[in-house]
Amino acid sequence: MSTLDEEGFEVIKHPIKKVRLQFHSGLWYVEYQRPAKYFIDGWWWFDDSTHPEYADAFKRANELANAGGTKEVRRKELTFDVGV
DSSP states (O other): OOOTTTTTEEEEEEEOSEEEEEEETTEEEEEEEOOOSSGGGGTOOEEEEEESSHHHHHHHHHHHHHHTEEEEEEEOOOOOOOOO
């Protein structure tokens, strides 16, 4: 079995500063704020997931808070310097 690295992928961790759990339209929403990269980022809440049950949403909010950030899997981009 090959790894993500062998398949040309990398895992990027994006730090977060707050996690919130709120009820809206019959679902529990898990949302997070990240450190300001752009001006609006300081106030914006990003969606992580929605759950019909409070216990599931609470579990996900704790997992996200304990991880300290979100993870993104994306294709690697490599640059090589070639001496001419």
